[in-house]
Amino acid sequence: MTYVALANITLGSSASSVTFSSIPGTYRDLIIVAAGTSVSSADDVRVYYNGDTTNGNYASVQMLGTGATAGSNTFLTAGVFATDRSQIIFQIMDYSATDKHKTLLSRSDRPGATVQANAYRWANTAAVNTVRIQMIGISFAAGATFNLFGIAS
């Protein structure tokens, strides 16, 4: 597997979202590694493509372990960030294809509270050229890192 580093950012101040745009369509998959904390409490993280922030165009399913219980739900989320150390690894498959909805698998780690795996779909066949990583209600804290890689086929 060939990783090509495409972009990265370390937040100098808190931000509710990070957007990667002008992504070339020359790779097979995209991987984004996000690590850090939120400014307050725990909040879900969503992924939006090409400026489409209509939640109804997305769907997800999650399995989640709290350390006490294992469960599953369909609340729209690709992971969680909290004030304790958190990270999410997103893999977006076939992002430049124009004949399929876009699927994403993510692993979300918050060792102090939850372990998650999520499957996430954008009901759109357009090639992805912009990816926005969005906290629902609060912000990523300063110091959070976001690294984008292209995976060549």
Next chain:
Amino acid sequence: MTMTLIETKTLGTAAAAIEFTSIPQTHTDLVLLISSRPASGAIGVILAALNGSSANFTSRQIEGNGSSPNSGTSTTGRVGVVGDSGDTANTFASSKVYITNYTASTAKVISADAVNETNGTTAYQILYSTLWNNTAAITSISLTSTSGANFAVGSTVSLYGITKGSSGGVVVS
């Protein structure tokens, strides 16, 4: 290429631990790909000691075993499944371990996915979220089994470094 093989270790004789030392500090993240089987005994979990320390770990897991899922916690550095010596012959357990920002002066979060392979008896798929609450840069990793058994001959661990960067005109905002 920004995913670089640092070192692969393949056991020619059974060993209680598999270790990587003098890990270069030039990458952003580390990945361990583990193919393992115990030389004896029942199923074990792979534990990581970092910089020689097995303290200050917190771990959560979700586990599927073919019947009901469950979740648990640990204060050890759980990062994989070593397998069971009773697993189907010639099958090895597989674990993938991702350590972000391993040189940063923050606590280290480890994401790990693991599965053992066997026919006819219970097998496990386990996801681990593990925290090493230590701000030191990681310079060494030692892997052992909770069962105390040796890793069997043929067990293999590859350590990769992943390096962030920018190319292709991608804009970040």
